[in-house]
Amino acid sequence: MSEPLKKPGVRVLDRGVEFSVYSENATGMELCLFDKAGAQTAKLPMAHAGGNLFRLMVDGIKPGQRYGYRAFGEWDPMNGLWFDPAKLLTDPYAREIDRPYRYDPDLSEFGVDTADMVPKSIVVADSAEDIGHVDFPDGGLIYEAGVRALTMLHPDVPKPIRGTVAALAHPAVIDHLKKLGVDAIELLPVTAWMDERHLQPLGLTNAWGYNPVTFMALEPRICPGGIAELRGAVKALHEAGIGVILDLVFNHSGESDQFGGVVSFRGLDNATYYRLAHDDPSVLINDTGCGNTIACDHPMVRCYIVDSLRHFVTEAGIDGFRFDLAPVLGRRYEGFDPDSETLHAILNDPVLKDRTMIAEPWDIGPGGYHLGNFPPPFLEWNDVTRDDIRKFWRGDPSMTGQLADALSGSSHIFSTNGQGSTRSVNFIAAHDGFSLYDLTAYVHKHNAENGEHNRDGHDENYSWNNGVEGETDNELVNNRRRQDLRALLATLFVSRGAIMLKAGDEGGCSQKGNNNAYCQDNEITWLDWAHMDGELVAHTAELSALRKRFAVFSQTDFFTDDDVLWLRPDGKVMDVADWECPECQCLSMVLATTETTTGHPTRLAVLINRGLEEAVFLLPEAHEDGWHSLAGQSQGAVEIALAPRSVSLYAERLNEGETH
Structure with missing residues (x-):
């Protein structure tokens, strides 16, 4: 017989399904089972199994079973306790839910049953499919996109799948990404979110998804096929050599402030999952501007975050993660700590350590700006x-x-x-x-x-x-x-x-x-594919190809004096007065590099003119082949007339041993 679950979650066994949920302050817990129509079929008390876990093995049920929890305890919001057994609670470890979250004032009213308002969690079995991993190059190109915004108006994507994760796998979408030389697509949140309560009266909905309730279940409005749909899209993108990065929100939840709903964390154990003021547990600390702050330094929350990341890697092959308001991940009551246990756990987990990690390095809490302070190998916006x-x-x-x-x-x-x-x-x-x-x-x-x-x-x-x-x-x-x-x-x-x-x-x-x-799920944010500027798209693709052609742009070590020259338009090296000149309009950046395909040494000149008039640039003395425009214009020139408001690149192939 298998060992019982020693941490929260759901485990599918041959005999049935084992359920486990965490709460430090609940006096009791109840598992509620539902059929696909939403009717409750059973209410089963769970045993307190030690380690603040409530556990129950239910024989005979299978993947696809709908369920939720009801937690018993004291209703005392002034002391940070929001237990109300009338509230059906989504499992934080739910991998799928049967419908979107929606705000209702009754979600916060004590004693009002919410079984007809709250999504039911769905039991999902693990996948045995391994779809591999795409490494993101250090200096690669990330393409940031919302699922609906990217595909809702795409004329080649079939209407039934427009606006869904499945649309990301369509050849027309993948061909566009390949044309641009995209190394990884970074998806705005795809985990299930709740629209902010002020949007419904305005007839608006959340278009970005930065308001999650639970951290694993996918949003049914954009991923109706659940984790299998995400896995299929990632597989198709991987086959095209494109990685997938998920933008995830671990800093707050859609339960919002004290006027928000009791939907999951708050009802299971508000004092565990959220950061409360030391001197007043009725106050939810708001380092996020969203009404609450997840207590990421709590050991159980840390485990939950790491388990969520592992879930997306093992079940969908996700290649990296971008963390919204990332200082919250490293916050203690004393402030942000780059050596926090949670950041350390993410970077050193054996399943996660080869994935790309990107921090948005600021929140709105005290001392919340931390650009450059995250531990390597975190990348930072x-x-x-x-x-x-x-x-x-x-x-x-x-x-x-x-x-x-x-x-x-x-x-x-x-x-x-x-x-x-x-x-x-x-x-x-x-x-x-x-x-x-x-x-x-x-x-x-x-x-x-x-x-x-x-x-x-x-x-x-x-x-x-x-x-x-x-x-x-x-x-x-x-x-x-x-x-x-x-x-x-x-x-x-x-x-x-x-x-x-x-x-x-x-x-x-x-x-x-x-x-x-954020609240414009309409033509304001949907890409207007029919009116895309084709010449600008081609220009972007050319720039991407040049970036990949020359190693200097994708390398990440800092420049030395041998790598770069900064020149005035007359070809002379910039001095202090030039750098400090308020009216300076032009700059030349001359780089020593190699071609990535041949390894041949090359000099590149990046000429920049932000002025409103044409500017003449003198390039350094050329070697045998001279300077050549990478835009296919002048060849062998040294004196360049650069159009106003423009950037132009010139290259010179060098013989072995030559430098700039």
């Missing part, structure tokens, strides 16, 4: 690079040095503690904020459709509109925007470190100036 690239191209004064640092992998941030390489994820736009096109078309946010009177979203976006706010028929303005988009994309692709491209930015997609489109 780099908002400094994001903002500096934006400000440079907007025309802000004295930005030349900041741009050079951004292109170099932000060594001043990531060289702490003797580290010799960057862990930066460079990006200019992401799901949160303006799209790349909107950076060039809007000075102000336009979020009125979010229902908050334009109060939500960041007020400073370091954006510009080229003379007209929003859409226009003025072809001069539109041409300037296209120039700026090409230059912004080129800047991203020649930066050192991993890079991330927001889905749709390769084709100039707009969100109509909405910089907080």
Whole structure:
């Protein structure tokens, strides 16, 4: 006979199914079984099995069984206790649920039965299929996409699967990713979430998914086939050489603040799963801005997080994870600790240690900004690079040095503690904020459709509109925007470190100036495939191919003096006065590199002109073959006339032993 479960979860055995759930403060626990129509078929008391576990073996049931828990104990929210046996509770370890979560005021009313409101957990057996793993290269290209946004309007994807995880496996989607040279697609949350309670009266729904209730079950609205559907999509992407990264939210849950629902964690043991104020257990600490904060330093919560990650690796072949508001993972009551046991457990778990880990290195709690402070090999979203690239191209004064640092992998941030390489994820736009096109078309946010009177979203976006706010028929303005988009994309692709491209930015997609489109599950966020700028898509694909062709961009060790020269347009080395010049509009970055396919030594010149006038650049003295435009323009030139608001690349093949 198998040993009983020693931690929470569900285990399928030949004789039936064993259930186990954790609570430190519950006085009793009840397992409720349901049929597929939602009717309750059994209420079974669970035994207190020690170690704060309640356990029950039920003979004769099989995968597909619906179930939920009811916890008994004291209802005393002023002391952090929310036990109410009238509340049906989703199993935190549920791998699938039978329908989406939905907010209802009765979820927080004591004594009101919620069996007809709360999704039923579904028993799922382990998969025996191993679909392998795709390694993400250190300086690879991440494509950030929401499942619905990416596929809802794709004309080649069959309508029945548009907006679902299954659509990611469609050849048309995969062909587009391959055309762009994507190394990994990073999916906005696919785990089941609850729409925020203020959205329903506005007729809106959550479009991003950053409001989970439980951390393993997949969202039925976008993944109706559960873990098998995700596994199938990952398998198809792997066969195309594309990795899959999941954006996961372990920092808060959709049970929200004290006015939110009792759906899972709160009803099982509020004081265990959430961080409460030391001096007032009625207060949920809100380091996330979402009403609560998961107590990630609690041993049981730590186990749950690691088990969730392992689940997605072993059951779906997921290649990496991006952690929303990641400092919460390392928070203790005293603050963020990069050596926390939870971060250590994630990085050293034998199932997880070869996967890519990416931190969003800030939350809104005390001392919550930690760019550069996460332990290696965590990669980190780099908002400094994001903002500096934006400000440079907007025309802000004295930005030349900041741009050079951004292109170099932000060594001043990531060289702490003797580290010799960057862990930066460079990006200019992401799901949160303006799209790349909107950076060039809007000075102000336009979020009125979010229902908050334009109060939500960041007020400073370091954006510009080229003379007209929003859409226009003025072809001069539109041409300037296209120039700026090409230059912004080129800047991203020649930066050192991993890079991330927001889905749709390769084709100039707009969100109509909405910089907080989390609640716009509609044409505002859905990619308009029919009106993609084909020339811009081709430009992005060319940049990606160049990035892969030359090793210098995907390498992550910091530049030395032998690797790079920074030159003025006249070909002279930049000095302190040049770096500090407020009006500096131009910069040359000359790089020593090799071609990845041949290993042949090469010099690259990246020429940057953010000015409104053409600029003349003198390249360093050429060797035998001279400088050649990588855009197929001038050949063998040394003096280059560079168009305004543009970036251009030139290459010179060297003989063995030659340097720049």
